[in-house]
Amino acid sequence: QVQLVESGGGLVQPGGSLRLSCAASGSIPSTVIMGWYRQAPGKQREWVASITSSGSTNHADSVKGRFTTSRDNAKNTVYLQMNSLKPEDTAVYYCNMRTAGGSGYWGQGTQVTVSS
Numbered sequence: 001q002v003q004l005v006e007s008g009g010g011l012v013q014p015g016g017s018l019r020l021s022c023a024a025s026g027s028i029p030s031t032v033i034m035g036w037y038r039q040a041p042g043k044q045r046e047w048v049a050s051i052t053s054s055g056s057t058n059h060a061d062s063v064k065g066r067f068t069t070s071r072d073n074a075k076n077t078v079y080l081q082m083n084s085l086k087p088e089d090t091a092v093y094y095c096n097m098r099t100a101g102g103s104g105y106w107g108q109g110t111q112v113t114v115s116s
Contacts, residue, residue, distance in 0.1 A: 002027060040088075040092075057069045057070075066085075086114060
């Protein structure tokens with residue numbers, strides 16, 4: 001079993017920055033894809049970014065150039081650095097782990113609110 005715990009959310013003004021963390025624990029396979037998703041009120045959950053075990057990253061067009069994803073394998077932690085935040089980035093951000101065997105795990109989410 002795998003547990004994912006997100007942290008780092010909060011209230012920030014437009015143009016500000018936040019760094020989210022996702023700490024994984026439990027039986028973690030060696031090959032996984034870690035992803036960040038978000039869900040705004042009244043909207044469907046959407047993919048934001050992914051990072052593979054080798055460190056390759058991908059970001060949604062809406063955040064490209066503003067968000068970066070990284071991982072610390074020694075700490076089993078992935079990060080989402082969010083810069084130049086906009087009000088439309090307001091959402092609950094979720095961490096996801098997808099294994100080669102097709103299993104998927106979700107964290108409990110962390111609220112990000114961008115407002116003046």
